[in-house]
Amino acid sequence: MNPDLFQNPLRRWGKLKDGKRRPTVLVKELRERDRRRMLRHFLDLEDSDRLLRFGSVLPDEQITHYVNRIAFSRDMVFGVYNRVFRLVAVGHLAFAPRDESKSAVTVKERVAEFGVSVSRSARGLGIGSKLFERAAIHCRNNDVDTLYMHCLSSNKTMMHIAKKAGMEIHRDYGEADAYLKLPPANPASMLQEALDEQFAVLDYTLKANRRAAVKWLGRLIGRK
Known part of the structure; x- marks a missing residue:
């Protein structure tokens, strides 16, 4: 298991890579109010990306059905807003x-x-790995000690995430199953998840308010 998955988030966000500071990736829990934006995200995926995410090229109708059936009371959904x-x-x-x-x-x-799925415009920033880290810490804190991923063997992004996390990978007939054994929760993991969500909510609120202000100014200018 890769210990970097569970380190202090404040220390992780301050890391430098190749002498440059990478954009901060804040992962937020998604709720019912985000369902419309989730649908837009999935519908914007190209056929090749749909194949990698779902194992087949799902048409718009099936993607809509998938998004509408997500039960936020049972599952957890995480997202990243630009x-x-x-x-x-x-x-x-x-x-x-x-x-x-x-x-x-x-x-x-x-x-x-x-x-996991990441829009083409946001790739190369480690967002998929950050989403996986958030999912893993949530599992730890909710008495789940085994995290699985199923994907096509050709899905290089998922394979990279799995290998980076130290997951055990089994390949068969063009598909791959990977699983990671997680340690039990502790005070540090509880604090980490709480901090991650608080920072993400603050970021979400600031972006939402800024977007609302831009729209309001646009309407105001349009009246003149």
């Missing part, structure tokens, strides 16, 4: 009861499966 308040990445953490095939891996009552 500076113009556009949802550019979505990570879906789906929980399910442990079945017989998972009995050898965990004794917990639930397991979790993670899927």
Whole structure:
């Protein structure tokens, strides 16, 4: 397991890479009010991206059905908004009861499966990894010790995330299953998740208010 997944978020955000400061990636829990923007994000994915995210090129109707069926009371959905308040990445953490095939891996009552998509304009910033980190810490803090990912073997982004996290990967007939065993929660993991969400909510509020102000000024100028 990669220890960087669970380090202090303030220290992580201050890291430098290649002498340059990378843009801060703040991951926020998505709720019912974000469903419309989630749908827009998925519908904007190109066919090749839909194939990698869903395992097949889903038509718009099936994507709409998928988004409408997401149960926020059961699953967790995380997202990243860019500076113009556009949802550019979505990570879906789906929980399910442990079945017989998972009995050898965990004794917990639930397991979790993670899927992620990042808009083309936001790639190369480590957003997918940040979403995975947030999903992993949430699992830890909610008594889930096994996190799964299922994807096509050709999905280089997901394979990179899995290898970086130290996940055990099994490939079969062009598909790959990966799982990560998570340590139990502790005060540090609880604090980390709370801080991550508080910073993300503050960022979300500032961007939403700025967007509302720009719209208001636009309407005001339009009346003159």
